[in-house]
Amino acid sequence: MAAEAGSKIDPMHQFLIEPLFGQRWVVAGHDLSFTNSALWMVITLVSLWLFMLGGMKRQLVPGRWQAAVEGFTGFVQGMLLSNIGPEGKRFVPYVFSLFMFILFANIWGLTPVGVVPGWHPFTITSHLTVTGVLAIISFSIVLIVGFGKHGFHFFSLFVPHGTPVLMIPLIFVVELMSFLVRPFSLGLRLFVAMTAGHILLKVLAAFVINGINFGPGYSLLISLPSFALMLGITLLELLVAAIQAYVFALLTSVYLNDAVNLH
Amino acid sequence: MDAEAARMLGAGLAAIGMGLASLGVGNVFAKFLEGALRNPGAADSQQGRLFIGFAGAELLGLLAFVTMIILVFVAK
Numbered sequence: 001m002a003a004e005a006g007s008k009i010d011p012m013h014q015f016l017i018e019p020l021f022g023q024r025w026v027v028a029g030h031d032l033s034f035t036n037s038a039l040w041m042v043i044t045l046v047s048l049w050l051f052m053l054g055g056m057k058r059q060l061v062p063g064r065w066q067a068a069v070e071g072f073t074g075f076v077q078g079m080l081l082s083n084i085g086p087e088g089k090r091f092v093p094y095v096f097s098l099f100m101f102i103l104f105a106n107i108w109g110l111t112p113v114g115v116v117p118g119w120h121p122f123t124i125t126s127h128l129t130v131t132g133v134l135a136i137i138s139f140s141i142v143l144i145v146g147f148g149k150h151g152f153h154f155f156s157l158f159v160p161h162g163t164p165v166l167m168i169p170l171i172f173v174v175e176l177m178s179f180l181v182r183p184f185s186l187g188l189r190l191f192v193a194m195t196a197g198h199i200l201l202k203v204l205a206a207f208v209i210n211g212i213n214f215g216p217g218y219s220l221l222i223s224l225p226s227f228a229l230m231l232g233i234t235l236l237e238l239l240v241a242a243i244q245a246y247v248f249a250l251l252t253s254v255y256l257n258d259a260v261n262l263h
Numbered sequence: 264m265d266a267e268a269a270r271m272l273g274a275g276l277a278a279i280g281m282g283l284a285s286l287g288v289g290n291v292f293a294k295f296l297e298g299a300l301r302n303p304g305a306a307d308s309q310q311g312r313l314f315i316g317f318a319g320a321e322l323l324g325l326l327a328f329v330t331m332i333i334l335v336f337v338a339k
Binding site: 012079082083185188189192193195196243246247250251254 | 308311314315317318321322325326328329332336
């Protein structure tokens with residue numbers, strides 16, 4: 001009986017998108033129901049908004065909160081200035097919003113909201129639809145900036161300086177492929193890193209619960225080490241949440257550098 | 264061997280890729296630390312490149328994970 005109850009723990013169930021309030025709201029054939037994904041996007045947005053609101057007092061001597069906000073803005077601005085140069089300042093609002101949204105979404109997905117009965121934390125960045133759209137927005141900005149600034153000269157990005165004439169067709173195709181694969185790798189990296197971490201945590205949690213169900217011997221042998229491992233992995237996932245947000249913003253700024261400065 | 268068993272074996276074999284990617288990620292940070300200890304003054308300015316290398320190495324490990332997920336949950 002205990003084994004049957006334990007085997008029902010499904011690590012993929014946490015990624016299920018379902019309408020809240022138990023009903024679907026269909027408008028003209030499109031399902032527009034307010035899902036748990038939408039709810040957590042709203043939570044992310046509101047918490048980000050409150051965080052920024054608390055830090056925008058523009059005092060000459062910043063308080064703690066303002067110092068935290070200025071730390072983030074200064075960090076993103078420094079990243080853009082060092083990657084793109086003085087022209088990078090134009091992209092600070094976009095890259096900052098991207099970085100903070102991904103960071104807050106990742107961290108909200110890791111919060112132990114599940115201890116409140118009936119609540120389930122949902123990581124919006126664990127879906128390729130969300131990260132893919134973010135990646136497509138970044139890629140579109142790169143294309144718009146590149147073609148707007150350089151016109152068709154933008155295609156010289158695909159032929160590095162000093163390429164022998166004989167190699168140009170081959171290099172052009174290779175560089176074009178590596179350019180076109182960027183939005184996929186950008187979106188896929190964030191989505192898979194989040195999904196993998198959450199599946200790992202759920203599998204370990206299933207070990208803990210199944211071990212307890214099987215009796216005290218198994219809980220000592222299996223549940224306790226699994227729980228200790230879970231603590232460590234949770235800390236690692238917090239690190240990964242920050243690193244993935246940073247990598248997304250960093251790669252966006254590197255791609256923007258290609259579009260602004262060619263090479 | 265039936266298709267179901269081959270699918271599961273393939274998913275297990277895909278996990279090898281994660282181990283290999285961990286070698287890559289370790290290599291990225293090890294080489295960075297090696298260089299950073301020789302010339303600490305230049306280390307901070309190269310942190311961005313460190314994470315670009317990390318992202319590249321990590322992506323290939325994550326692709327192994329995607330292969331595994333597709334084999335287990337998508338391919339029938």
